[in-house]
Amino acid sequence: MKQALMTTAPYLIVIGGSAGGLQPILTLLPGLTASIQAAILIVLHRQSHYESVLTELLSARSVLPVKEAAEKEPLLPGTVYIAPADYHLLIEADHTFALDDSEKVNFSRPSIDVTFTSAAMAYGSNMTALLLSGANTDGSEGLMDVHEAGGTTAVQDPATADVDYMPRQAIQLAPIDIILQPQEMAAFINGMAGV
Numbered sequence: 001m002k003q004a005l006m007t008t009a010p011y012l013i014v015i016g017g018s019a020g021g022l023q024p025i026l027t028l029l030p031g032l033t034a035s036i037q038a039a040i041l042i043v044l045h046r047q048s049h050y051e052s053v054l055t056e057l058l059s060a061r062s063v064l065p066v067k068e069a070a071e072k073e074p075l076l077p078g079t080v081y082i083a084p085a086d087y088h089l090l091i092e093a094d095h096t097f098a099l100d101d102s103e104k105v106n107f108s109r110p111s112i113d114v115t116f117t118s119a120a121m122a123y124g125s126n127m128t129a130l131l132l133s134g135a136n137t138d139g140s141e142g143l144m145d146v147h148e149a150g151g152t153t154a155v156q157d158p159a160t161a162d163v164d165y166m167p168r169q170a171i172q173l174a175p176i177d178i179i180l181q182p183q184e185m186a187a188f189i190n191g192m193a194g195v
Contacts, residue, residue: 008095009039009077011193012127014119016112016142018045018134020162024182025132029061029080031186036064038193039075041091043083043115045108045134055082069097083110090118106138116142125150128192130185132156134166143174152192154178156185 015025021044032040046054059066062080069081075095083089088100089110098118105111116129116139129146131139133156143153153176158164160181170176180188 007074007076009037009075009079010126011038011077012075012091012119012123013038013040013130013189013193014043014115014127015040015130015132016043016116016134016139017132018108018112018136018138018163018166020133021045023133023162024156024160024185025058026061027182028185028189029058030063031190032062032064032080033190034063034078036190036193037077038189039077040064040080040189041069041075041083041089041115041119042080043089043110043112045110045112045138046085058082069099071097071099073097083115085110088114090114091122092118093122095122106136108136108138112139113142117145120145120149120151123149123151128152128154128189130154130156130180130189131167131170133161133163135163136166137169137173139166140170140173143170143176147175147177152177154180154188157181 066080090098155167155170158168
C-alpha cells in the first residue's frame with residue numbers, strides 16, 4: 001500500500017465545467033508542460049455517446065496522455081483524466097478513483113461537487129479546483145470544501161464564460177483564491193503543480 005501511494009501524483013488539479021466549459025479546456029491544454037508532476041482531472045457534464053470523441057479531441061491538444069478514469073485506477077502524475085459520463089467520480093484516500101452511479105447531484109452525473117469534495121478529503125492542501133463556464137450551481141459547494149481543506153480555489157472569469165452562471169454563483173457562494181481568463185489557466189496550473 002505504501003509503495004502505491006509513493007507512485008501516485010503528489011498534487012491534483014481538478015477542473016469542472018458544464019455548458020461552455022470545453023472551450024477553456026481546449027485553450028489551456030496546449031500550454032501545460034510535459035514535466036508537470038500533478039494529476040489533472042476534468043469533470044464535464046456531457047452525454048455518454050461523446051466519450052471516445054472527447055478523449056480524442058483533448059489528446060490532440062495535449063502533450064500529456066489523456067484517458068478516461070477507471071475504477072480503482074491510481075492517479076498518476078503527468079496524466080489528464082476525464083470523468084466518465086453518467087458516473088460520479090470520487091477520489092479515495094489512497095489516491096485511486098472510485099466510480100459511483102448513485103442519484104444525480106445538481107441534476108448532474110458526474111457532479112463537479114462530488115469530485116471536488118472527495119478530492120479535498122483525499123488531497124487536502126495539495127490540490128487546486130478550477131470551475132469553468134456552466135449553467136447551474138454545481139461546483140460551488142465543492143469549492144467551499146476545497147477551501148476548508150486548505151486547497152486552492154479558482155474560477156473562470158464570468159466575463160469570458162459562454163455561460164456565466166456557474167462561475168458567478170461560485171464567486172458569490174465560495175471563497176475564491178483567483179479568477180482566471182482562459183489564456184491564463186495553463187500558466188496558473190503549471191505554477192500550482194510546481195513546474
